[in-house]
Amino acid sequence: MSLLPRRWRLPYVALLIVIGLLLSVSALQAYDMGGGGRPWEPFLWEFSSVLVIGALALGIHALVGRLRGLPWQRQLVAHALALPMFSALHIAGMFGLRFVVYGLVGLSYHPDELPTLLIYEGGKDAVSYISFCLISRGVWMAQAAERARLELAELRLARLADQVQPHFLFNTLNLISSVMYEDVPRADRLLCQLADLLRQTLAAQARAEHTVAEELALVRPFLDLMQARFGPERLVVQIDADAAASECRLPALLLLAPVENAVKHDVARHRGRVTVSVHAERVGERLLLSVSNHGDTAVPEAPPDPEGGLGLRNLRERLTARYGGAAHVEFGPEGGGMRLRVELPCGC
Template sequence: MIGIVSKKSFWVKQLKEIGVIILISLPFAFVSCPDCFKNPEHLGWVFFINSIAWVTLWKGNSYVADLIDTRYYWVKYPVKRLMLGILGHVIYTCIAIVCIFYALEYLFDISMGNIKNILTYSVVFTMLISLILYSVSFLRSWRELAVESERMKKEVISSKYESLKNQVNPHFLFNSLNALTNLVYEDQDQAVKFIKKLSDVYRYVLESRDKDLEELEMELKFAESYLFLQKIRYSDSLQVSKQKMEPKGVRIPPLSIQMLLENAIKHNIISEDEPLQIDIYQEGGYLFVVNNLQKKNIIKSESSEMGLANIKARYSFFTEHPVIIDDSDHKFTVGLPLLK
């Protein structure tokens, strides 16, 4: 029933649009053939031919514009979009007018006059109308881009705040200091290294908070410092495997890896009997962070969902490649697109 209603509304909309096109075309019938109105018997054919030509050119050129828009966006490829648009409209207009010209001549024995003059007239009017439509389309695209840019600024600010809050939350600091207290008495050399890594973590957070993207190599070094602190706390109960990667020349949003590591540690059981295994590897233009699922019996954290949503929103600004999230086969997998 819904499909029938939507199909009916579609055709109603199309008929309304055709009616508007015909109304717009009427004044131009006088311009295109002023001598035709000297004979009242020809008025019906004049309006009929004029309406057919306008509807064919308007609807057809709209389809051509939509077809080009699917590959070349105004904001991203303005010059190429303009040149292809002009070429496409000229070619379509010429083909459509020639078809109408000879169809009327052979089917109704009606001569429209000199085909060259008709083609020139049609192309000129098509270009004038296309110029108006292009101006509207470009301004609409520019406005949408401005709105999207403003939205992304808010997303980036929110994401930076969320990442910073996750890293510098009282629980993380308390656990780190508690581990350091025990470590000072057990192994002073390791305690010094622990302080150095803790300092590296907080320094990186402060340095990267104003960046939209960061080198993957720097992100991986930061992740190592973060994991060192967590390994002191969990020992062999936290197992991390990092395969050989090629981080040169690719970037990701800062603190993305850390957020995924923190989520894995926060929401899964970690013990000697049930160690948490985290795998980090690079494959097919993505960086994957995979952990085995052994969820704690706690209410799902909103910050986790917000963090993943922020990462996806930030990526949508830089690339069309999606963030991969898969929760199956007793594993939780997140794939981050690598940006060049």
């Protein structure tokens, strides 16, 4: 069983038992019609064959895997040598089990003559061997395709994550530049805060994935930076996450771009006060995230992008690459503002 991954061992044994039972029931009918008096014999015959072949099939799978990539001529020679060995081991193991069981119950067992066995069992073994090789080759090809898909997804995730850092940096520098000539000490403080935040985001980006608590540890200083830029009278920040949600894992820097958009597209365009809220909640095995913004009085001078801009497109692509259809994203107006809802598996 060491050739089989742990998660597949029980299903594989169950499959062998089902096959053995089906073959045994079919053989029992012919056995009864022939006047047999020991109903357990067909079960012994079939299960002794199925169990031995089941063990040998794992060896065939490993052999096919090792031969991949070799010239077809070398593969053909290897299989030509392995086939008689497979048949010999099957015959020896199968009849060995039968002799043991018959001996334990005090009965004699008389199989056919060896030449007859080799011809009869050898023909069936050749069909079984070829079938196992074809199935195994299909399994290896599927595994290779899955590995390639995962590697492509990882590369895609890395590319998308790389887009977060420059986008966030350029927009933040643009915000800081607006106060550089009005209040130099204030601009200096903002630049120091930005430098600290960038160090944290670089560390987070290197890990690719971290907890919600670590993600919010990046969102908070960014919003602190924005409050220093706009003033607490213009920007109100609300961040909350329950303890269960804080332990869930998610792609690094997932929320930073949506929070940035909430500030960029709403706080910067409102004349009055805007509240930006970030909420995280765990429901069962699902993680629910939301980023919303609401203006108290004024209406934005220009409506925000209903698609959420580059930040939201990036977020959707990252979630699709990472979770496929298991993640859901909703974005739209709510209560005079905009709200982003994200639902994804809670990986811990």
